[in-house]
Amino acid sequence: MSAQRTLGEFVTDEKIVEWLAAQIADNHRDATHGATAVAKRHHLPMVCSTCTATKACCSSYVLVRLYEGLVIAAELVRSGRDTPALREMLRARAELMESTPVADWFTPCLFLDEAERCTVYAVRPTTCAQLFVYTPPDLCNARSNEIKSYTPREEVAAANALEEAFRERLSLRKKVGRRYFGILPRMVLVSLEAWDLTDFRDYLRQLPWRTDEEWAAAVAARA
Numbered sequence: 528m529s530a531q532r533t534l535g536e537f538v539t540d541e542k543i544v545e546w547l548a549a550q551i552a553d554n555h556r557d558a559t560h561g562a563t564a565v566a567k568r569h570h571l572p573m574v575c576s577t578c579t580a581t582k583a584c585c586s587s588y589v590l591v592r593l594y595e596g597l598v599i600a601a602e603l604v605r606s607g608r609d610t611p612a613l614r615e616m617l618r619a620r621a622e623l624m625e626s627t628p629v630a631d632w633f634t635p636c637l638f639l640d641e642a643e644r645c646t647v648y649a650v651r652p653t654t655c656a657q658l659f660v661y662t663p664p665d666l667c668n669a670r671s672n673e674i675k676s677y678t679p680r681e682e683v684a685a686a687n688a689l690e691e692a693f694r695e696r697l698s699l700r701k702k703v704g705r706r707y708f709g710i711l712p713r714m715v716l717v718s719l720e721a722w723d724l725t726d727f728r729d730y731l732r733q734l735p736w737r738t739d740e741e742w743a744a745a746v747a748a749r750a
């Protein structure tokens with residue numbers, strides 16, 4: 528009988544991280560093309576590409592799929608950034624976010640450095656990579672209702688389809704009515720915690736995943 532593999536061993540041996548990273552990169556590219564096409568069609572400026580303002584977008588309440596957290600976790604492990612101190616910061620940040628109403632959250636992301644650059648840029652979440660605004664950055668920082676941005680319908684559908692394919696490759700059955708989805712620091716933290724576990728499927732399955740209705744309520748509260 529073959530030895531049971533940890534999550535880290537499994538996703539490395541089966542090249543799941545490379546597969547996910549390639550799919551994520553394709554999705555990011557599609558979003559850039561889509562947003563550029565809309566900008567050209569309607570003569571709108573691609574403001575984010577030249578933005579030098581404080582990155583209000585990186586203070587948002589970022590929701591990600593578990594596979595997006597896993598890919599970031601893999602990068603943190605690979606680059607030697609998975610430390611007890613980082614895990615403690617992720618835990619504290621996740622607890623703070625979970626106890627704060629979504630609409631009230633406006634805090635710089637843990638992965639934003641002092642120069643306002645994303646330190647996980649190549650594997651940044653879909654939510655971040657698909658955000659393109661066509662209005663001045665001042666509106667982002669004012670959290671204005673007048674912000675105009677790209678609507679990435681096809682890219683979101685592709686990201687959701689990838690979530691299904693990811694769970695199948697991991698043999699991670701879905702709990703009925705629940706999605707493997709959560710806030711960015713929590714999804715990275717649980718991926719790191721599962722990384723060295725051989726019973727990672729049981730560990731991941733027993734986490735308090737929200738129902739679709741609970742997510743709908745959270746997103747509505749965000750508006």
Ligand code: SF4
Pocket residue numbers: 574575578579580581582583584585658659660663664667668
């Ligand atoms: S979303 Fe707003 S703050 Fe973020 S990079 Fe674009 S223009 Fe700048």
Ligand code: SF4
Pocket residue numbers: 584585586587589636637638639640644645646647648651652655
């Ligand atoms: S992951 Fe990167 S792009 Fe996304 S909010 Fe954090 S710093 Fe910004």
